[in-house]
Amino acid sequence: xxxxxxxxxxxxxxxxxxxxxxxxxxxxxxxxxxxxxxxxxxxxxxxxxxxxxxxxxxxxxxxxxxxxxxxxxxxxxxxxxxxxxxxxxxxxxxxxxxxxxxxxxxxxxxxxxxxxxxxxxxxxxxxxxxxxxxxxxxxxxxxxxxxxxxxxxxxxxxxxxxxxxxxxxxxxxxxxxxxxxxxxxxxxxxxxxxxxxxxxxxxxxxxxxxxxxxxxxxxxxxxxxxxxxxxxxxxxxxxxxxxxxxxxxxxxxxxxxxxxxxxxxxxxxxxxxxxxxxxxxxxxxxxxxxxxxxxxxxxxxxxxxxxxxxxxxxxxxxxxxxxxxxxxxxxxxxxxxxxxxxxxxxxxxxxxxxxxxxxxxxxxxxxxxxxxxxxxxxxxxxxxxxxxxxxxxxxxxxxxxxxxxxxxxxxxxxxxxxxxxxxxxxxxxxxxxxxxxxxxxxxxxxxxxxxxxxxxxxxxxxxxxxxxxxxxxxxxxxxxxxxxxxxxxxxxxxxxxxxxxxxxxxxxxxxxxxxxxxxxxxxxxxxxxxxxxxxxxxxxxxxxxxxxxxxxxxxxxxxxxxxxxxxxxxxxxxxxxxxxxxxxxxxxxxxxxxxxxxxxxxxxxxxxxxxxxxxxxx
Amino acid sequence: xxxxxxxxxxxxxxxxxxxxxxxxxxxxxxxxxxxxxxxxxxxxxxxxxxxxxxxxxxxxxxxxxxxxxxxxxxxxxxxxxxxxxxxxxxxxxxxxxxxxxxxxxxxxxxxxxxxxxxxxxxxxxxxxxxxxxxxxxxxxxxxxxxxxxxxxxxxxxxxxxxxxxxxxxxxxxxxxxxxxxxxxxxxxxxxxxxxxxxxxxxxxxxxxxxxxxxxxxxxxxxxxxxxxxxxxxxxxxxxxxxxxxxxxxxxxxxxxxxxxxxxxxxxxxxxxxxxxxxxxxxxxxxxxxxxxxxxxxxxxxxxxxxxxxxxxxxxxxxxxxxxxxxxxxxxxxxxxxxxxxxxxxxxxxxxxxxxxxxxxxx
Ligand SMILES: Nc1nc2c(ncn2[C@@H]2O[C@H](COP(=O)(O)OP(=O)(O)OP(=O)(O)O)[C@@H](O)[C@H]2O)c(=O)[nH]1
Ligand SMILES: C[S@@+](CC[C@H](N)C(=O)[O-])C[C@H]1O[C@@H](n2cnc3c(N)ncnc32)[C@H](O)[C@@H]1O
Ligand code: SF4
Ligand SMILES: [Mg+2]
Numbered sequence: 001x002x003x004x005x006x007x008x009x010x011x012x013x014x015x016x017x018x019x020x021x022x023x024x025x026x027x028x029x030x031x032x033x034x035x036x037x038x039x040x041x042x043x044x045x046x047x048x049x050x051x052x053x054x055x056x057x058x059x060x061x062x063x064x065x066x067x068x069x070x071x072x073x074x075x076x077x078x079x080x081x082x083x084x085x086x087x088x089x090x091x092x093x094x095x096x097x098x099x100x101x102x103x104x105x106x107x108x109x110x111x112x113x114x115x116x117x118x119x120x121x122x123x124x125x126x127x128x129x130x131x132x133x134x135x136x137x138x139x140x141x142x143x144x145x146x147x148x149x150x151x152x153x154x155x156x157x158x159x160x161x162x163x164x165x166x167x168x169x170x171x172x173x174x175x176x177x178x179x180x181x182x183x184x185x186x187x188x189x190x191x192x193x194x195x196x197x198x199x200x201x202x203x204x205x206x207x208x209x210x211x212x213x214x215x216x217x218x219x220x221x222x223x224x225x226x227x228x229x230x231x232x233x234x235x236x237x238x239x240x241x242x243x244x245x246x247x248x249x250x251x252x253x254x255x256x257x258x259x260x261x262x263x264x265x266x267x268x269x270x271x272x273x274x275x276x277x278x279x280x281x282x283x284x285x286x287x288x289x290x291x292x293x294x295x296x297x298x299x300x301x302x303x304x305x306x307x308x309x310x311x312x313x314x315x316x317x318x319x320x321x322x323x324x325x326x327x328x329x330x331x332x333x334x335x336x337x338x339x340x341x342x343x344x345x346x347x348x349x350x351x352x353x354x355x356x357x358x359x360x361x362x363x364x365x366x367x368x369x370x371x372x373x374x375x376x377x378x379x380x381x382x383x384x385x386x387x388x389x390x391x392x393x394x395x396x397x398x399x400x401x402x403x404x405x406x407x408x409x410x411x412x413x414x415x416x417x418x419x420x421x422x423x424x425x426x427x428x429x430x431x432x433x434x435x436x437x438x439x440x441x442x443x444x445x446x447x448x449x450x451x452x453x454x455x456x457x458x459x460x461x462x463x464x465x466x467x468x469x470x471x472x473x474x475x476x477x478x479x480x481x482x483x484x485x486x487x488x489x490x491x492x493x494x495x496x497x498x499x500x501x502x503x504x505x506x507x508x509x510x511x512x513x514x515x516x517x518x519x520x521x522x523x524x525x526x527x528x529x530x531x532x533x534x535x536x537x538x539x540x541x542x543x544x545x546x547x548x549x550x551x552x553x554x555x556x557x558x559x560x561x562x563x564x565x566x567x568x569x570x571x572x573x574x575x576x577x578x579x580x581x582x583x584x585x586x587x588x589x590x591x592x593x594x595x596x597x598x599x600x601x602x603x604x605x606x607x608x609x610x611x612x613x614x615x616x617x618x
Numbered sequence: 619x620x621x622x623x624x625x626x627x628x629x630x631x632x633x634x635x636x637x638x639x640x641x642x643x644x645x646x647x648x649x650x651x652x653x654x655x656x657x658x659x660x661x662x663x664x665x666x667x668x669x670x671x672x673x674x675x676x677x678x679x680x681x682x683x684x685x686x687x688x689x690x691x692x693x694x695x696x697x698x699x700x701x702x703x704x705x706x707x708x709x710x711x712x713x714x715x716x717x718x719x720x721x722x723x724x725x726x727x728x729x730x731x732x733x734x735x736x737x738x739x740x741x742x743x744x745x746x747x748x749x750x751x752x753x754x755x756x757x758x759x760x761x762x763x764x765x766x767x768x769x770x771x772x773x774x775x776x777x778x779x780x781x782x783x784x785x786x787x788x789x790x791x792x793x794x795x796x797x798x799x800x801x802x803x804x805x806x807x808x809x810x811x812x813x814x815x816x817x818x819x820x821x822x823x824x825x826x827x828x829x830x831x832x833x834x835x836x837x838x839x840x841x842x843x844x845x846x847x848x849x850x851x852x853x854x855x856x857x858x859x860x861x862x863x864x865x866x867x868x869x870x871x872x873x874x875x876x877x878x879x880x881x882x883x884x885x886x887x888x889x890x891x892x893x894x895x896x897x898x899x900x901x902x903x904x905x906x907x908x909x910x911x912x913x914x915x916x917x918x919x920x921x922x923x924x925x926x927x928x929x930x931x932x933x934x935x936x937x938x939x940x941x942x943x944x945x946x947x948x949x950x951x952x953x954x955x956x957x958x959x960x961x962x963x964x965x966x967x968x969x970x971x972x973x974x975x976x977x978x979x980x
Binding site for chain 2: 545
């Protein structure tokens with residue numbers, strides 16, 4: 001059973017006794033750390049070994065990436081949500097947090113770090129430092145955290161730990177001889193790593209007698225218990241049954257249940273300084289228990305909240321529309337419920353001539369967008385179509401007013417536009433030097449402005465660029481991967497707005513403008529974009545009963561045209577003798593397929609056409 | 619709502635299907651329940667089928683108005699043995715009794731033993747008359763054998779016969795298909811089933827996208843087929859079937875009109891008044907079950923009234939019977955359906971797009 005979801009079913013367990021339940025807990029025995037790394041370097045697998053070696057999960061219940069509890073995480077083999085768990089190692093208590101490595105979920109890492117005194121930095125011994133290794137390691141340094149570095153996957157024939165230990169020393173200043181060598185897969189070196197955690201990461205400090213200050217670093221919605229928040233107590237004590245105040249929200253609640261995840265949620269009577277656990281306070285909305293919130297006691301509470309953190313800002317926007325127009329209200333409810341679990345999604349209603357009523361949603365990146373769409377479809381049974389992703393433009397009008405436009409269809413009339421500014425991102429690419437040329441070409445083609453170039457070693461280089469976000473959003477990552485045969489990695493952060501010469505490219509399906517397809521692009525690339533878009537749509541839109549012209553146009557002037565030719569044959573030749581059942585089922589399946597299509601005008605368009613357009617590459 | 623979408627079946631119609639799950643080699647496009655390594659089971663299998671038939675007769679099974687022995691390759695098993703199976707099935711006078719034949723196996727003496735057991739129709743698996751296409755299909759026979767087989771059919775005096783052909787194989791040019799059509803028309807067949815090669819999941823063909831047929835190519839060949847066969851007086855009466863008047867396959871028509879039929883042998887399907895069921899898939903399990911006196915049914919389904927009605931329409935739509943006017947908004951599908959009296963019937967373009975039209979039924 002998934003740890004995060006297990007809470008509901010457990011009800012009130014007896015308070016644990018024995019060493020781990022002793023009160024107050026000796027601070028010197030506690031270690032709080034996050035496991036951070038570039039995507040796929042083995043954080044979750046390392047967590048598995050730790051759960052096993054500390055006896056937290058018994059062998060029979062063990063499965064790969066145990067802490068990745070969402071179906072989507074398991075299917076895609078990536079971590080989306082950070083998970084914390086308490087284990088015991090040689091008499092010490094460890095709170096470890098497994099974090100996601102994908103850049104879209106970087107905010108999960110920052111939050112987790114706020115609850116820790118140290119990190120285990122995992123680096124794949126066959127890959128070396130990659131972009132999120134740097135990004136996450138810098139985050140840990142900013143938080144002044146102790147870093148225990150480990151080269152993982154030393155069981156791989158391609159592993160070269162000596163080489164990458166030298167690289168880590170050179171680039172991050174972590175002495176090569178302090179870097180552990182492990183295999184999270186076989187367990188080699190993991191015990192030494194745990195010993196190093198105990199030795200090197202400082203215990204938390206905190207005043208047990210001071211007023212309570214506890215930090216919420218994550219909140220999730222559980223359908224039975226309401227909001228379950230992950231908390232780290234800084235000072236004072238958080239006691240079950242007490243009245244607590246959420247300082248930023250200025251709201252009071254009862255601490256109905258507090259507990260620890262070992263990883264099975266286990267209620268305890270109190271949490272003292274340095275401890276990490278969960279809190280259930282009968283709250284129905286995650287917005288009432290935001291990450292970064294400080295909890296104190298309602299009586300004789302603290303005067304000042306802890307330094308919180310800002311919510312991540314969405315960077316791409318897309319319209320989500322129900323394929324069946326009657327599902328609009330259902331979509332609204334579903335978005336509300338989903339945002340209980342994922343406060344980083346934003347949504348406001350919008351209407352489209354082509355698609356009807358839906359919501360303009362903001363996401364942290366394309367992966368995040370894909371995942372939210374998929375969760376809405378799976379968890380709430382909706383059929384959705386997502387429009388082409390867009391960034392948010394700042395449009396200065398001739399009357400001096402500035403409007404923010406996240407939906408290209410809402411771009412003001414050309415005559416009333418003074419100028420359009422678009423968001424820029426600072427990106428960081430780490431690549432073997434062999435691919436420097438082709439990656440620089442890519443950045444240039446995407447209107448990139450070169451920043452620093454730094455050699456990590458004679459074979460690997462770090463490239464910095466300023467790039468319009470709109471260029472990053474469209475298959476930049478796929479291009480980066482394919483041009484570097486998978487070796488280059490990418491990290492990015494916002495770096496402000498700049499004015500650009502932008503135009504809107506519209507798409508006409510069957511002669512009618514389909515506003516949902518409109519995109520804002522740089523004038524210099526507009527014609528090429530229009531051609532690519534129409535070509536890809538021709539591949540993606542299934543043949544219909546009639547010819548479907550697809551045109552791209554700027555301000556009414558057609559710049560590209562393709563035709564999806566009318567389909568001539570779809571009939572199945574055979575009736576399979578007496579097996580009529582099979583024949584009927586085939587038709588039923590085809591009907592189901594139709595339900596995943598959205599009619600735009602008279603044209604049936606697959607619900608994921610825009611996501612697929614982006615994935616096709618150049 | 620009537621089960622047969624208003625095309626009335628005579629109540630007395632009842633079909634029997636016998637499945638013969640053995641082949642000499644496996645064609646890589648074929649998804650039928652058939653095996654190439656079960657020769658040793660043939661005898662026990664045919665005995666088991668006879669046993670199952672006898673039990674059904676004892677339970678009062680009606681006399682059949684049509685019998686179809688299909689496969690697999692029925693001609694692979696000894697003719698006399700198959701004849702005893704066929705003879706065990708009670709039939710009405712004038713029943714249509716068909717055996718599916720591989721042209722390589724057809725001899726006059728084989729056909730005689732069939733004929734003496736009541737067989738009056740054979741269906742010959744021609745597939746193509748062009749050697750390189752046959753090769754691409756993985757078929758071993760020589761096109762001349764087809765000619766010889768048809769001669770044998772005529773010599774023993776069977777009432778009628780069918781030729782099965784497949785179009786759309788990779789490497790088959792339009793001219794190759796025209797050659798196949800010309801060769802079979804020269805044999806003056808009373809009935810032709812022309813199937814577009816279909817990629818069936820789980821077959822080796824399904825794993826080889828380079829050999830997938832092209833829809834436009836198949837559409838061209840379909841239209842050519844229809845032209846050529848119409849030119850020699852054959853009428854299309856189901857998407858993939860053409861015949862001279864009076865030579866419709868009554869057994870297939872029974873399927874398409876939701877009639878009742880009983881299937882014997884492994885993987886055989888049965889239908890009775892809205893309930894469909896099918897036997898276990900492998901001959902091994904089938905033989906074991908029959909020998910130990912057990913039921914051979916693997917699973918089944920009972921159609922609710924709505925599904926049954928819908929299915930009736932879907933089946934009828936594919937045939938020249940068409941569907942009642944209120945079953946379809948035919949005027950919204952110009953060029954795909956046409957009005958024939960009180961029914962909508964698919965046009966040729968519509969037959970090629972029968973699935974699209976089907977989705978708009980009801
Ligand atoms: N050979 C080998 N493979 C490993 C080792 N550790 C992890 N892997 C494999 O690397 C892949 C990624 O492992 P994960 O543990 O999911 O990586 P992660 O860092 O948690 O990934 P994200 O959460 O998506 O950032 C999986 O296929 C693991 O089986 C190791 O020590 N040796
Ligand atoms: C039940 S099969 C068996 C007949 C016989 N064993 C033979 O292959 O000649 C009847 C017919 O179905 C057709 N058929 C089988 N598989 C097919 C496929 N994948 N696509 C199109 N037609 C197919 C062939 O024309 C074949 O003659
Ligand atoms: S197509 Fe006919 S001969 Fe070929 S394997 Fe299938 S049943 Fe046997
Ligand atoms: Mg992970």
